[in-house]
Amino acid sequence: MMRMNTSRVLLVIAALGTAVVLQASLFARLGLPGATPALLLVVVLTFAMSAGPAAGAIIGFSAGVLVDLAPPSAGSLGQTAAIYAIAGFLAGFIELKPGRPDLQAVATVSGLSVGVVLTQALLASVIGSPEVTWSIVPLLALTQFLYAAALSLLVIPAVGMLYRGAAEDGRFA
Amino acid sequence: MREATRARAVLGVLLLVSITLILLDVRGSSAIGGLRGIASAVVGPVETAVAAAFAPFVSMAQSATSFGNAEERSAAASEQLREVNGNPATQSDVLRAREELEAMLKLAGVGGFQVLPARVVAYGSAQTFNGTVTIDAGSGDGISADMSVMNGQGLVGKVIEVGPATATVQLATDDDSVIGARLVSSGAAGALEGTGQPGESILRLLDPTVPVAEGDQLVTFGSPEGRPYVAGLPLGTVVGFRGEPGQADRVALISPAARMGALDVVGVVVVVPRTESRNALTPTAPTVPEPASWTPGTEPTDPTSARR
Numbered sequence: 098m099m100r101m102n103t104s105r106v107l108l109v110i111a112a113l114g115t116a117v118v119l120q121a122s123l124f125a126r127l128g129l130p131g132a133t134p135a136l137l138l139v140v141v142l143t144f145a146m147s148a149g150p151a152a153g154a155i156i157g158f159s160a161g162v163l164v165d166l167a168p169p170s171a172g173s174l175g176q177t178a179a180i181y182a183i184a185g186f187l188a189g190f191i192e193l194k195p196g197r198p199d200l201q202a203v204a205t206v207s208g209l210s211v212g213v214v215l216t217q218a219l220l221a222s223v224i225g226s227p228e229v230t231w232s233i234v235p236l237l238a239l240t241q242f243l244y245a246a247a248l249s250l251l252v253i254p255a256v257g258m259l260y261r262g263a264a265e266d267g268r269f270a
Numbered sequence: 271m272r273e274a275t276r277a278r279a280v281l282g283v284l285l286l287v288s289i290t291l292i293l294l295d296v297r298g299s300s301a302i303g304g305l306r307g308i309a310s311a312v313v314g315p316v317e318t319a320v321a322a323a324f325a326p327f328v329s330m331a332q333s334a335t336s337f338g339n340a341e342e343r344s345a346a347a348s349e350q351l352r353e354v355n356g357n358p359a360t361q362s363d364v365l366r367a368r369e370e371l372e373a374m375l376k377l378a379g380v381g382g383f384q385v386l387p388a389r390v391v392a393y394g395s396a397q398t399f400n401g402t403v404t405i406d407a408g409s410g411d412g413i414s415a416d417m418s419v420m421n422g423q424g425l426v427g428k429v430i431e432v433g434p435a436t437a438t439v440q441l442a443t444d445d446d447s448v449i450g451a452r453l454v455s456s457g458a459a460g461a462l463e464g465t466g467q468p469g470e471s472i473l474r475l476l477d478p479t480v481p482v483a484e485g486d487q488l489v490t491f492g493s494p495e496g497r498p499y500v501a502g503l504p505l506g507t508v509v510g511f512r513g514e515p516g517q518a519d520r521v522a523l524i525s526p527a528a529r530m531g532a533l534d535v536v537g538v539v540v541v542v543p544r545t546e547s548r549n550a551l552t553p554t555a556p557t558v559p560e561p562a563s564w565t566p567g568t569e570p571t572d573p574t575s576a577r578r
Contacts, residue, residue, distance in 0.1 A: 118320050123324050126332070131396070133395040135395070149277065150273070150277035150280075151280040166306055166313075168436055169439070173295040174291045174294075174305070175289065179284075179285055183281065221466060241397065
């Protein structure tokens with residue numbers, strides 16, 4: 098497991114902040130079919146694959162708290178945090194290799210993104226309204242699989258490179 | 271493996287913290303309300319800026335999937351805007367926003383509502399089933415919670431959270447949204463419930479035996495003082511049914527009037543006319559009809575023929 102340092106923590110905070118705003122103000126407004134491309138989750142999973150399961154869980158939790166608090170805040174605080182913490186923890190067991198994103202990394206991101214969609218649908222039907230239409234869930238899962246795979250091809254090289262770069266000038270590494 | 275054990279412990283602690291936060295939030299903790307206030311004060315303006323930066327791009331993407339009248343634009347307006355800005359993408363965005371603003375003001379005029387125009391700058395994710403959006407106006411503009419939000423097509427939702435410069439709107443299609451509704455055809459009352467999907471809501475009538483037909487229009491029933499919902503705004507159209515006719519679980523499927531997937535210009539109803547005409551009336555005494563002039567069987571249609 099690579100260790101966190103100040104510059105990496107700052108990088109994670111900046112990346113999560115950027116992702117949450119881009120997801121809400123750009124991706125979610127495009128009116129794409131099915132799910133909203135989960136940019137924030139892809140960023141979380143990329144960091145988790147670089148930093149290991151413990152740091153992955155913490156990064157996932159922080160990202161989830163951000164989603165739960167930032168407008169348009171929806172649902173209870175802690176709901177997304179718990180789901181993203183588990184996703185980050187699981188992704189942390191996959192090690193991200195430098196260079197081009199490999200099949201294993203892309204499959205991890207897509208697979209866990211679909212898992213998050215299914216968990217959110219389940220939670221919405223249990224603690225939300227019983228009117229959640231399950232017929233839409235396969236479309237959400239399929240589109241999220243494709244969106245997450247496409248996003249990971251861009252996010253994994255960019256975030257992975259920044260993350261490794263942040264180690265070299267970090268004094269607390 | 272020590273690292274895995276440590277990671278499991280970290281995850282366990284985080285899940286406990288999450289559950290504590292959920293419980294605190296459900297019980298309405300003021301500390302969490304404060305955190306939300308800070309988040310909307312910080313993130314809201316950034317969302318507004320990002321939305322403005324990508325506005326032409328988003329407008330084009332939305333037009334690609336819309337049924338709007340993008341081609342029916344007046345040449346005069348285009349010419350006017352070409353002088354202001356040479357970028358065709360920006361022009362198209364500005365024109366669309368103006369059309370939406372005009373349509374919204376026209377509908378608000380019908381009800382005599384004072385509206386505060388705003389633009390949608392952020393959407394919640396579709397996969398959370400929470401239909402919520404951020405608008406670029408907040409408490410500094412006179413917006414407070416439980417105000418109705420509309421656009422040119424009908425009711426959009428209500429304000430649920432207010433920040434200094436932004437506010438969060440719960441759409442009528444949110445899975446927690448329940449709105450009092452009235453059928454235009456029969457005046458029958460019911461509840462419009464969101465399903466978390468932007469294109470489909472369901473209507474539960476108080477009296478399930480009331481005849482409802484596909485194509486029937488639905489308007490808001492209205493709340494006292496117009497908060498959270500003003501009366502008479504279009505809500506949607508009946509597009510289908512679920513359940514057996516006459517049964518208590520029979521619901522009508524509603525296509526929302528406002529296109530919730532691609533909202534841009536909306537209006538927050540700030541002031542509702544205090545009273546409708548409430549002058550005391552002195553009706554003239556009715557004249558008793560002559561028995562000979564009364565002809566039975568002249569009712570327009572048999573109500574049972576419309577039943578499905």
